[in-house]
Amino acid sequence: MSTTNAPTKEASIEQLQYARILEKGMLAGLFLMVITFALYVFGVTKPLIPLQDISTLWATKSGVYLTTVENKYIPEGHSLKVRVHAQQDAATPQAQGHESRAGAHHAPRHVLSGWAWFSLLGYADFLNFLPVAILAGITIICYGVIIPGFFARGDMAMGIMAIVEIGILVLAASGILKVGGH
Amino acid sequence: MQRNIKKKVGVLLASLVCTIMLSPVWTLAQEVTAVAQVPVCTPDDWWKWPLILLGVTFVMGIIAVLGGVGGGVLYVPIMSGFFPFHIDFVRGTGLLVALCGALAAGPGLLKANLASLRLALPVALIASTMAIVGAVVGLAMPPHIVQLSLGATILGIVAIMLSAKKSAVPDVPAADALSSALRICGIYHDYATKQDINWKIHRTIPGLMLFVIIGFMAGMFGLGAGWANVPVLNLLMGAPLKISVATSKFLLSITDTSAAWIYFNQGCIIPMMVVPSLIGIMLGSFVGVRLLKVAKPGFIRWMVIFVLLFSGGKAIQKGYQEYQKVNNNKPAVSQQVAIPAQAPVEAKTHQ
Numbered sequence: 001m002s003t004t005n006a007p008t009k010e011a012s013i014e015q016l017q018y019a020r021i022l023e024k025g026m027l028a029g030l031f032l033m034v035i036t037f038a039l040y041v042f043g044v045t046k047p048l049i050p051l052q053d054i055s056t057l058w059a060t061k062s063g064v065y066l067t068t069v070e071n072k073y074i075p076e077g078h079s080l081k082v083r084v085h086a087q088q089d090a091a092t093p094q095a096q097g098h099e100s101r102a103g104a105h106h107a108p109r110h111v112l113s114g115w116a117w118f119s120l121l122g123y124a125d126f127l128n129f130l131p132v133a134i135l136a137g138i139t140i141i142c143y144g145v146i147i148p149g150f151f152a153r154g155d156m157a158m159g160i161m162a163i164v165e166i167g168i169l170v171l172a173a174s175g176i177l178k179v180g181g182h
Numbered sequence: 183m184q185r186n187i188k189k190k191v192g193v194l195l196a197s198l199v200c201t202i203m204l205s206p207v208w209t210l211a212q213e214v215t216a217v218a219q220v221p222v223c224t225p226d227d228w229w230k231w232p233l234i235l236l237g238v239t240f241v242m243g244i245i246a247v248l249g250g251v252g253g254g255v256l257y258v259p260i261m262s263g264f265f266p267f268h269i270d271f272v273r274g275t276g277l278l279v280a281l282c283g284a285l286a287a288g289p290g291l292l293k294a295n296l297a298s299l300r301l302a303l304p305v306a307l308i309a310s311t312m313a314i315v316g317a318v319v320g321l322a323m324p325p326h327i328v329q330l331s332l333g334a335t336i337l338g339i340v341a342i343m344l345s346a347k348k349s350a351v352p353d354v355p356a357a358d359a360l361s362s363a364l365r366i367c368g369i370y371h372d373y374a375t376k377q378d379i380n381w382k383i384h385r386t387i388p389g390l391m392l393f394v395i396i397g398f399m400a401g402m403f404g405l406g407a408g409w410a411n412v413p414v415l416n417l418l419m420g421a422p423l424k425i426s427v428a429t430s431k432f433l434l435s436i437t438d439t440s441a442a443w444i445y446f447n448q449g450c451i452i453p454m455m456v457v458p459s460l461i462g463i464m465l466g467s468f469v470g471v472r473l474l475k476v477a478k479p480g481f482i483r484w485m486v487i488f489v490l491l492f493s494g495g496k497a498i499q500k501g502y503q504e505y506q507k508v509n510n511n512k513p514a515v516s517q518q519v520a521i522p523a524q525a526p527v528e529a530k531t532h533q
Contacts, residue, residue, distance in 0.1 A: 007368045009378060011295040018299060022435070023289035030282070030460075037457040041232060051228045054454045055266075061325070062270035066449040114447050128453035129446075132278065135285060136446060139439045146299075157364055161303050165310065165436070172314050172443035179321040179448050 014146040014158075021145050025138030033131035036124070045124035048073050066110040074112075079119060083111045114175025140169045228454075235458035239279075243466020248477050249486030251343075252434065253463045254280030254406030256486070259336045259493030262329065263500060267455060269325050269332075273404030274450030275459050277442040280406030282460050283467065284435035296428035300366050301383070301421065306433055308390050309397030309407070310440035316401025317444035326508060329501030332403050336494030339409050340487055346413045354420035357382040370425060381422050389419040401441035406434050 011019070039045045049057065049069060057065050074081045120126035143166045150159035171177065239253075242260065246253045258276040262269045291297035320328060357367060367382040383389075392414050400407040411430035415421045421429065445451065 007365075007380075009295065009369045009371055011293060012299065015292050015295070015299040019289040019292035022285065022292070026282075026285040026289065029285075030464075033457055033460070037453065040453060041229075051454070052226055054452065055228055055231055058271050058452050058455060059266045059268055061268055062274075062321070062448055062450045065268075065271075065452075069449075110449065113449055125453050128457060129451065132446065132451060132453075132456065135278070135282065136439050136442050138285070139436055155365075158300065158303055161307050165303070165307050168307070168311050168314065169436075169440055169443070172310075172440045173447075175447040177314065177318060177444060177447070179318050179444070 014149045017145050017149065018142045021142045022138060025134060025141065029131045029135035029138065032134065033128070036128045036131055040124035040128055043124075045122075045127065047125040048120055048123035049125055063110070066112045070110065070112050074120075080111050080116055087111060109178065137173060140166055140173070143169070232454060232458040235455065236462040239459045239462030240466040240469075243463040243468075244470040244473060245466075245482065245486060245489070246463070247467050247470025248474060248482040250483070251486055252280050252406040252408040253283050253467070254404065254438075255336075255339060255409055256489065256493075257459065257463070258404050259332065259490065259497055262332065263493050263496035269328055270321065270445075270448075270450045271452055271455055273320065273328075274442070274445035274448075275452075275456050276404035276406070277400075277438045277445060278451070278456055279459055279463050280404075280408075280434050281438040281442055282464065283406075284431055284433075284438065286464065286467075288432045288435045291428040291432055294428075295368065295370055296424055297432035298366070298368050298421075298425055298429050299432075300364065300368070301415070301425070301429050302433050302436065304364060304366075304386075304390060305393050305415075305429075306436040309393045309400070309433065309437040312394050312397030313401030313437050313441035314444055316398035316403075317441040318401075319398075320402035320404075321444070321448055321450070324508070326501045326504035328403070329497050329504060331501075333494045333496070333498030333501060335399060335403060335405070336490055336497060340490050340494065342409060342413065343483075343487055343490075347417070348412075348423050349416060350424075351379060351381070351422045352416065352420040354382050354384050356384065358384045358386050360386040368425070370422070372424070379422055381420075381425060383415075383419040383421050385418055385420070389414055392418065397437055400437055401444070404441070404445065406438060408434060 040047060041051075057068060060068070070080070070084045074084065117126050117129045121130065143162050147159055147162045147166075150156075150162060238260075239257070242256050243253060246256050254276045257279050258272055261267055261276070262272040265272075267275075288297065292299065323331075361367070361383045364386075366386070367380075369378055369380050371377075372379050392410075396407045396410040396414065399405065399410070408430050411433055412423075412426050415426035415430060416423050
């Protein structure tokens with residue numbers, strides 16, 4: 001392992017640290033993915049969206065899919081459902097008491113977007129989001145681990161780039177960025 | 183003996199490709215693009231889908247390894263062109279397919295000092311930022327524009343595959359100022375030639391500029407970007423081929439992560455699609471690595487080019503069909519099948 005700034009045949013300390021964390025996160029994510037999918041597909045845990053409805057929903061736009069799930073599958077009384085109703089009330093107060101169709105109502109932002117899935121982890125299908133989040137999030141941890149080493153060795157440029165990269169990945173993961181509907 | 187094995191592998195692969203092409207799923211996909219109708223798999227046959235996805239992506243994983251391309255570049259055009267999945271979900275899953283491949287390979291490549299963290303850091307910063315922009319723009323665009331652009335991009339990738347040359351160890355007379363300042367250089371041991379190779383890079387700024395486009399396209403189409411990373415790192419910036427390939431693979435774990443989060447946060451991830459696809463691609467990759475020793479690379483490369491050409495053409499055709507529907511003010515197929523026939527959306531009941 002290389003402990004100096006000069007290039008050597010061996011990987012640098014930061015590179016090895018990064019590799020170790022990445023490997024552990026990847027194995028944990030994949031292992032958990034197999035487990036959660038088995039719970040889902042073998043019916044051990046109840047899904048939010050019935051399995052027989054999935055093949056119809058995945059042919060729709062993501063916006064239509066979210067609207068359908070929000071309106072049809074999230075149970076009454078769930079905190080997300082309360083937000084769905086509040087959003088619908090705010091958007092179309094005149095439509096109260098009338099039927100609304102999936103896709104016809106354009107909410108300002110889907111209640112189910114971002115990290116809302118976290119409140120649905122009790123359902124088998126949304127439990128599968130946990131390993132996906134681990135796989136997508138492990139890189140942020142890897143970056144966090146290597147930053148102190150860069151600064152300790154005076155490698156300011158790489159350290160700053162790693163910090164900015166964390167900021168970008170956290171921004172992407174936060175769900176703050178909005179996407180306009182089509 | 184070896185010739186027999188090669189022949190059998192060739193026949194096996196050709197048979198698998200034919201089986202996929204002629205399977206009812208492909209017929210279903212073709213028909214779904216035309217008009218909504220009774221699908222081959224009824225909703226009660228939901229259990230067939232994970233098996234179908236597992237089988238198709240398993241073959242895809244084999245072909246991807248043998249053809250030297252990433253899983254995402256095969257997954258997105260084939261799944262969006264020939265299967266009934268909406269392009270939003272295909273792109274989200276495609277990014278996860280490419281991400282998982284990169285996560286699986288990354289640790290080994292970093293430990294072996296083939297993937298260079300110092301080379302990847304500045305490139306990843308630009309590519310991942312632009313991948314986010316690409317994902318946001320791609321999700322906001324009408325599906326027919328995405329399909330048409332995807333088809334054109336896939337055909338462009340075919341052109342790159344046909345024309346791009348590779349250089350095992352490019353001649354870099356001197357490192358440029360930026361790469362020297364960032365100390366982007368290294369030494370790796372080439373076990374084939376039993377030599378230690380000192381490497382450095384040049385043309386860093388033009389190379390980084392190209393990653394603006396590469397990152398954007400990776401995010402927009404969910405393709406991964408190995409097809410573009412390697413030529414830029416190797417031919418333009420002068421990194422040795424092995425360093426370029428390894429760093430490109432590792433790079434995808436960062437670039438695709440940023441774009442994957444955007445798709446994830448927009449609800450473009452369906453576990454029933456994602457998990458069988460990931461498992462299938464990974465198992466196929468393991469088998470592909472074993473077949474690599476006996477398969478004919480030339481044949482496989484041409485097969486990949488043919489499949490990509492076909493998929494690119496199909497994406498353009500599908501995009502054009504949807505464009506015509508939009509122009510004719512007819513509801514898109516995706517909307518026709520939006521609401522399950524037997525399960526109308528419940529009316530809002532609260533007061």
